[in-house]
Amino acid sequence: xxxxxxxxxxxxxxxxxxxxxxxxxxxxxxxxxxxxxxxxxxxxxxxxxxxxxxxxxxxxxxxxxxxxxxxxxxxxxxxxxxxxxxxxxxxxxxxxxxxxxxxxxxxxxxxxxxxxxxxxxxxxxxxxxxx
Amino acid sequence: xxxxxxxxxxxxxxxxxxxxxxxxxxxxxxxxxxxxxxxxxxxxxxxxxxxxxxxxxxxxxxxxxxxxxxxxxxxxxxxxxxxxxxxxxxxxxxxxxxxxxxxxxxxxxxxxxxxxxxxxx
Numbered sequence: 001x002x003x004x005x006x007x008x009x010x011x012x013x014x015x016x017x018x019x020x021x022x023x024x025x026x027x028x029x030x031x032x033x034x035x036x037x038x039x040x041x042x043x044x045x046x047x048x049x050x051x052x053x054x055x056x057x058x059x060x061x062x063x064x065x066x067x068x069x070x071x072x073x074x075x076x077x078x079x080x081x082x083x084x085x086x087x088x089x090x091x092x093x094x095x096x097x098x099x100x101x102x103x104x105x106x107x108x109x110x111x112x113x114x115x116x117x118x119x120x121x122x123x124x125x126x127x128x129x130x131x
Numbered sequence: 132x133x134x135x136x137x138x139x140x141x142x143x144x145x146x147x148x149x150x151x152x153x154x155x156x157x158x159x160x161x162x163x164x165x166x167x168x169x170x171x172x173x174x175x176x177x178x179x180x181x182x183x184x185x186x187x188x189x190x191x192x193x194x195x196x197x198x199x200x201x202x203x204x205x206x207x208x209x210x211x212x213x214x215x216x217x218x219x220x221x222x223x224x225x226x227x228x229x230x231x232x233x234x235x236x237x238x239x240x241x242x243x244x245x246x247x248x249x250x251x252x
Contacts, residue, residue, distance in 0.1 A: 011215045032211055039204040046197075046236060052247050056177040063174045079163060086156040093149050125168055 023105040024095065030108075031092060034085040041078055072126050080119035087111045140213055144206055151203040158196040184248040197240040205229045 016033075018026050051059045065071070088111050095101055165183070166175055175183065184190050209229055217225070 015214055032207075032214070035204070035207045036211060039208055042200060042204055043236065046240060046243075049243060050239075052177070052180060053243060059177040059180070063176060066174055075167070079167070082159055082163070086152070086159070089149075089152050090156075093152075122163070122167060 023108060024101075027088060027104060027108045027111075028092060031085055031088045034081045034088070038078070038081055038085055041081075069127070076119055076123040076126060079122040080115055083115035083118045084111065087114060140210055144209075148203060148206040148210070151199045151206070155196070155200050155203050158192070158199065162193070162196060181247055181250045184244060187248070190244050190248045194241050194244045197244075198237045201233050201236050201240070205233050 016029070018029060021029065048062065051062050066075075088108070091100075091104075091107050091111060095104060100107060170179065184193070209225070212222070212225060
């Protein structure tokens, strides 16, 4: 197979390893990982929504299965990842233009607290609807 | 940043990624509230979805959301690839794949929106 200069495996290991990284870089890594997870979820979600085109029985059969607590827990995780990626992304954009560069650790802690609080709120509502 | 890349992210693409990110965050809030908070059982039934998409403004908003989220996701994925210092020839293979994926998934999403919206008519 022709070598087209694909990324090396050692680069991937270095990329994901949080050791020795600054707070800003860890926040950046968290955003990348949450983004990758959400991208995977987005395309799975789109494929599953294809059941809508198959009619009422097919879609309602799927939603009945989606009330399974494990799937609801997965959905709560998605809500948490959305909040984390969204607010942390805003922090990265602001830091990128030089705003609040000195207090990244504090901002990251606040972002985690907000994401967990909103995730918990959704969890209470969504598990209320789970069977 | 994480690592220097031999190919840096184009300034316009960076701006599109950030701008689409803000739009996605606003639209995803509406999407999540409607689908997981307003719906009594935490998920919309087929009848609810059909009724929801019968409103052309909702169908337009959800289609726009879908296109923007696909653009944001694929630009983000491209940024992750750039973190690994790929060669220009590698990116010449990846870029068209991402563009084709964006077109296919956007078309699929719009088709689904129109199909579901037309059921109520």
